[in-house]
């Protein structure tokens with residue numbers, strides 16, 4: 001029997017563990033050329049794993065030239081295998097250089113985000129991104145904060161530091177969170193490079209390949225990229241985009257319950273406030289129901305709180321973390337939407353044992369987030385400047401949201417619907433049935449207007465007639481111009497369709 005020990009609780013997929021262990025046994029001489037190794041079915045039974053796990057490991061070892069299978073005879077260690085590894089050069093390209101593409105690991109969903117980050121043509125009105133307005137960036141204030149921290153703590157900034165965060169920033173954030181009613185202490189806080197990294201850390205800390213994660217569908221593509229990359233099984237729950245009498249906006253909590261009844265779900269990742277891409281906010285009663293369900297099934301909730309402080313109107317709704325009485329919520333948050341995304345700083349609020357685990361994962365990922373950005377932001381928060389900046393930008397974004405709604409109401413043809421967010425950065429538009437926003441975007445791009453087609457955000461049942469408008473970074477007059485053009489192009493497409501339908505009708509009548 002070959003000495004193999006697989007660790008199901010490891011982050012490393014079982015077939016990779018198996019492949020690597022057999023490879024080491026071959027190179028170490030424990031498995032000699034000509035030796036027969038068990039058939040995949042037999043080894044799978046011995047190890048208590050699925051047969052495909054062994055088959056996948058064998059397939060990779062065979063492609064490396066280390067083993068070879070013979071129908072009816074079995075699988076053998078190749079005599080020339082070890083030599084072959086060192087003797088055969090990597091494939092070359094036509095010009096004789098190294099063919100890098102042949103060496104890349106499997107693509108793991110990394111391209112999902114890049115669709116959204118494509119540059120908009122110069123001079124166009126771009127609704128593509130959900131990002132802050134650059135004209136409010138307080139360069140002078142930040143320069144003063146930066147000068148102060150260099151003078152006072154330059155040595156600490158330049159030295160390695162703690163993985164859970166630069167202490168002055170942690171203190172400033174604990175102060176901010178307490179003033180908002182959170183019961184968080186230093187031990188409940190981890191500084192990250194933003195929510196994107198927080199998702200990655202959570203993923204590394206909790207998920208094994210094949211574990212099930214529940215996400216809103218549609219969802220923020222960065223979350224999809226992370227969980228796809230981790231080989232998780234992703235289950236989607238619809239988001240109700242309509243509000244009004246008898247309608248409950250936000251993620252469908254009954255659908256969450258139905259998924260939890262039928263599946264063993266490791267965690268849910270939700271954005272209850274100003275959801276990206278739909279802009280919807282989950283009402284407080286639904287938040288309580290969601291937490292009751294999460295507690296009943298003992299499934300943790302990762303609450304993406306990145307937009308929550310950007311309320312433009314309506315009553316503030318307590319976060320899941322604030323309502324949580326069962327220690328089930330891990331809240332991820334960031335300076336990206338409320339301040340400056342380029343600083344790449346965010347944080348996680350969680351039970352202390354979760355923070356400790358995440359701290360270790362963060363340490364092995366990047367040691368710690370850069371001190372300079374943390375120190376400047378700490379000073380910025382301490383001086384009360386973040387609060388002022390937030391007030392200013394919130395007012396501006398609320399004006400932009402109103403301008404967008406007015407323009408949509410004025411210009412869009414009947415049959416078009418859109419969400420009524422109470423804040424955040426996105427409005428979700430539903431075109432009349434049968435229209436494809438991807439096609440529409442080709443025509444609007446030619447006329448200098450760009451947006452994000454809805455299909456970028458779906459991982460199940462894509463609705464091609466949807467699109468997202470990110471409004472926070474677009475000035476009011478640009479919004480008016482952009483929406484007028486979008487509506488104009490949509491009407492032209494509608495007319496084209498009507499003409500096409502009429503021609504088809506005439507042809508049908510002529511045939512009859």
Ligand SMILES: Cc1ncc(COP(=O)(O)O)c(C=O)c1O
Nearest residue numbers: 194195196197220276334336346
């Ligand atoms: C819902 C959501 N989560 C996370 C992120 C990533 O945020 P950060 O810049 O903090 O990494 C974004 C950015 O657009 C987002 O919309």
